[in-house]
Amino acid sequence: MTTLTTTSDADTDASPDSSPTDGDNTTTLRLRDLHTTFSSRGLTVHAVRGVDLDLHPGEITVLLGESGSGKSVTAKSIMRLYGANASFAGTVVLDGRGDLLAAGPKEMLSVRGPEIALIPQDPSAALDPLRRIGAQIVEVLRQHKAVPSRAAAKARALELLGQVGIPDPARVYRSFPHELSGGMRQRAVIAIAVSCDPRVLIADEPTTALDVTVQAQILALFRSLIDRMGSAVLLVTHDVGVAEEVGDRIGVMYAGRIVEYGPAAEVLGDPRHPYTRALLDSIPTPGVERGQLRSITGQPPVSGELPPGCAFAPRCPEAHDRCRAADPVLVDLPGRRLAACHLLTDDPDDTDTDTDTDSTAGPDSTAGPDSTGGPDSTATETSVETPAPAGEESAA
Numbered sequence: 001m002t003t004l005t006t007t008s009d010a011d012t013d014a015s016p017d018s019s020p021t022d023g024d025n026t027t028t029l030r031l032r033d034l035h036t037t038f039s040s041r042g043l044t045v046h047a048v049r050g051v052d053l054d055l056h057p058g059e060i061t062v063l064l065g066e067s068g069s070g071k072s073v074t075a076k077s078i079m080r081l082y083g084a085n086a087s088f089a090g091t092v093v094l095d096g097r098g099d100l101l102a103a104g105p106k107e108m109l110s111v112r113g114p115e116i117a118l119i120p121q122d123p124s125a126a127l128d129p130l131r132r133i134g135a136q137i138v139e140v141l142r143q144h145k146a147v148p149s150r151a152a153a154k155a156r157a158l159e160l161l162g163q164v165g166i167p168d169p170a171r172v173y174r175s176f177p178h179e180l181s182g183g184m185r186q187r188a189v190i191a192i193a194v195s196c197d198p199r200v201l202i203a204d205e206p207t208t209a210l211d212v213t214v215q216a217q218i219l220a221l222f223r224s225l226i227d228r229m230g231s232a233v234l235l236v237t238h239d240v241g242v243a244e245e246v247g248d249r250i251g252v253m254y255a256g257r258i259v260e261y262g263p264a265a266e267v268l269g270d271p272r273h274p275y276t277r278a279l280l281d282s283i284p285t286p287g288v289e290r291g292q293l294r295s296i297t298g299q300p301p302v303s304g305e306l307p308p309g310c311a312f313a314p315r316c317p318e319a320h321d322r323c324r325a326a327d328p329v330l331v332d333l334p335g336r337r338l339a340a341c342h343l344l345t346d347d348p349d350d351t352d353t354d355t356d357t358d359s360t361a362g363p364d365s366t367a368g369p370d371s372t373g374g375p376d377s378t379a380t381e382t383s384v385e386t387p388a389p390a391g392e393e394s395a396a
């Protein structure tokens with residue numbers, strides 16, 4: 001289970017910097033106040049701005065949001081897959097061990113693959129075009145798993161190819177990547193990713209390059225593999241349909257932050273943040289005519305040029321003066337949900353709300369355990385840790 005954690009949850013956890021997790025203490029990966037900044041040629045991009053997230057075994061947590069919201073950077077920062085122009089702050093803790101952000105290169109090499117594996121959007125980029133699929137799987141197995149012999153590694157590779165729904169493992173084993181369809185290539189990449197039984201799987205838009213039918217097959221496969229393996233999964237997507245299909249929890253990202261978090265069905269069924277509502281209003285839904293869809297006006301902010309106050313304010317139909325003065329913090333909502341919006345904490349009877357231009361209000365001033373309770377009087381400030389069947393698809 002993956003969780004953005006809350007202060008009320010934290011009361012149940014003895015560790016001072018940890019947050020509880022929906023009653024489940026089996027956190028596999030814990031991100032705390034993760035910041036990722038890129039600097040080049042005098043420009044600074046603050047791509048991730050304080051993300052807390054807990055990933056739990058057997059659960060798929062989805063990071064959902066528009067292009068540029070910081071989903072991929074959050075996911076790849078976990079593995080530190082960036083060059084020297086990236087700097088990180090915060091902590092990333094796997095299985096309660098040391099902070100991966102402080103780990104040396106050798107330790108990171110032993111983590112990437114065997115402990116935390118990545119399934120990228122484009123399977124071609126993950127495969128060596130000059131080597132057969134089988135050789136690539138065998139290499140990973142021999143490097144990271146205690147397989148006694150090459151023959152044993154081959155047998156395991158064939159087994160893995162069968163497990164990811166490839167109808168003819170022996171043929172695919174002998175194939176080069178270009179000899180396979182996109183869906184088959186993605187299955188091969190998934191086979192490599194799961195070959196070492198990773199504790200954490202990160203999937204960055206794993207089905208975006210595939211057509212709808214193959215996408216559905218891959219998502220079903222993904223779900224069944226996770227159910228069987230028990231890995232903790234972070235899945236990045238801009239596609240609400242994908243989030244709905246496989247997500248257990250959803251963190252909605254905007255401008256480098258998680259602005260809403262909770263169980264997938266509840267976030268999608270009853271969104272509490274205006275950005276989540278706008279995102280859902282902009283996608284086709286059965287029974288809703290295309291002409292009734294509303295696109296989100298304006299553009300997401302450029303990371304280096306965030307507006308004061310709430311980053312969504314310039315596009316938010318519900319923005320008021322307070323939004324432009326103070327940055328809302330995530331607050332606990334009933335049902336172990338979190339959202340960062342002044343509407344959830346401001347007092348609706350406070351008629352000054354819309355005209356409040358008190359720019360001295362700090363980012364936390366509208367939320368907290370002492371909040372007078374707004375539209376959602378149970379809201380309390382949070383520390384946010386967040387929080388195919390074989391044969392359906394043929395090789396080319």
Ligand SMILES: Nc1ncnc2c1ncn2[C@@H]1O[C@H](COP(=O)(O)OP(=O)(O)OP(=O)(O)O)[C@@H](O)[C@H]1O
Nearest residue numbers: 038045047066067068069070071072073074238303
């Ligand atoms: N290597 C990098 N160097 C500098 N800036 C980067 C780098 N990678 C990402 N960014 C910037 O960080 C911000 C977040 O990017 P990110 O790739 O996380 O977006 P995303 O939410 O994954 O979007 P998409 O859906 O388009 O993949 C963007 O402004 C992007 O331009």
Ligand code: SF4
Nearest residue numbers: 310313316323341342
């Ligand atoms: S804080 Fe204000 S601008 Fe931001 S999402 Fe809420 S209502 Fe909109």
Ligand SMILES: [Mg+2]
Nearest residue numbers: 071072073236
């Ligand atoms: Mg991305």
